[in-house]
Amino acid sequence: MFEDIKARQDKLTKLINRHCKEAGVLQTTIPSLFLIRSNMVDEPAYRVFNPSFCFVTQGLKEIFLAEERLEYGPSNYLITSMNLPVIGQVIKASPEVPYLSLKLDLSQNEILEVLKDANLYSDSKNNDSRAMLVGQIELTILDAVLRLVQLLDSPQDIPYLAPIHKKEIIYRLLQGQYGATLAQIAMEGSNTYRIRKGIDQIIQHYDQPLRVEELADVANMSISSFHRHFKEFTAMSPLQFQKQLRLQEARSLLLMESADATEVAFRVGYESASQFSREYSRMFGLPPKTDIKRMKETYEQVEGNIDQNLIVTSNLN
Structure with a gap:
């Protein structure tokens, strides 16, 4: 199994290295797929991470969610289920062995579509967990990712096959270690779904005074419940x-x-x-x-x- 995973990682590394030749972030011709390259240890980057799947094929990266540190490399993947302000830094990279990774944005509608089409169901509606998690990469996920990225070599196939391969990636993620967490993004009534509505409200009006009562109302929760679940998901208070x-x-x-x-x-x-x-x-x-x-x-x-x-x-x- 390890040899199979390593072989696919090597293929992805070659693909990213060939298509993303310069340091930075490349928005590919495949919708919502980005390739990232860094030839050196970067300055810490402060940004808002959107719901997405990230996989590193070479190098190492750390992310701080509030005071919590997450580290991930070629044997891991990072999954984010909400918009989150984080601090990220490439901590292992060089011109000879650059940091290489990919990021695939995920939407609530795409996840919901796969749940319905595949007749998948999660009964963990209120199983709170962090909105950013690091998991162990699985061969089935890696195979699906490789098929998607390989489309960069046959651009004429992208319009038809890219949506199919992306659905396969989501399907595999839903069956993986954090499938229940990912599924809750699209499950109306789940705590994840409700807190996301509160987060969207903060992001849209970040420059306005924060009123927790209004956020709790948007999330259809009591103030105490909103506070508790918000911190569970994001590792920080609304303020x-x-x-x-x-x-x-x-x-x-x-x-x-x-x-x-x-x-x-x-x-x-x-x-x-x-x-x-x-x-x-x-x-x-x-x-x-x-x-x-x-x-x-x-x-x-x-x-x-x-x-x-x-x-x-x-x-x-």
């Missing part, structure tokens, strides 16, 4: 979640627009510039002005310009 979104967006605005820190603080929802500066420093290690100056100098030295794949990215729009 901590919103704070990470605000600070990530602020860093992006400061870097891309060269805007004034006080102006940005108000734009992302802070009422106090001094509070913004304190919380920014606590999250990123330096005050806003110093942090942005350091980032720009670092990327200009490494790449000659700012590498968009190493800086903060945002899914708030």
Whole structure:
């Protein structure tokens, strides 16, 4: 079994290496499939991870969800069932042996369609678990992934076969270690489904005052129940979640627009510039002005310009 998995990993490594020649993130011609390459250990990246399946074929990566650390490499896969603000960093890569991975975005409707078509049913509607998990890769999942990525060599087949192979990947994931967790994304009435609605509300209005009563109402839960389940899924409170979104967006605005820190603080929802500066420093290690100056100098030295794949990215729009 190990030899079979290794053989397929090697094939995927060659495919990614051939199609993603430059460091960064490549949006492929297959809808929702991205290839990632890094030739060096990166700066920590602060971003919002959307529901997706990720698999590393070479190298090593770590992700922090609040205070929890997840590490995954070629023997693992990462599955995310909600939009989550995280800190990610490639921790093993070199020009000779680059970090190579793929990311496949998953939607609630796609999962629901597979559940219905395959007549699958999960009775774990209220089985709370983290919304980001690392699992052991299985041969059936890897075979399905390989079939999808191989379509990059026959683009004429992508429109017809890519949806079929993606359904197969979802089907295999639903039957895998975290199948019940993934299924709950699409199961109306499950705690996952309800908390996702609350998360969507925070993301859409991240710059507005947070009212837990409204979030609980959107999720159709009591306030205490919403708080408890929210922290179980995300490893943080709603207020901590919103704070990470605000600070990530602020860093992006400061870097891309060269805007004034006080102006940005108000734009992302802070009422106090001094509070913004304190919380920014606590999250990123330096005050806003110093942090942005350091980032720009670092990327200009490494790449000659700012590498968009190493800086903060945002899914708030």
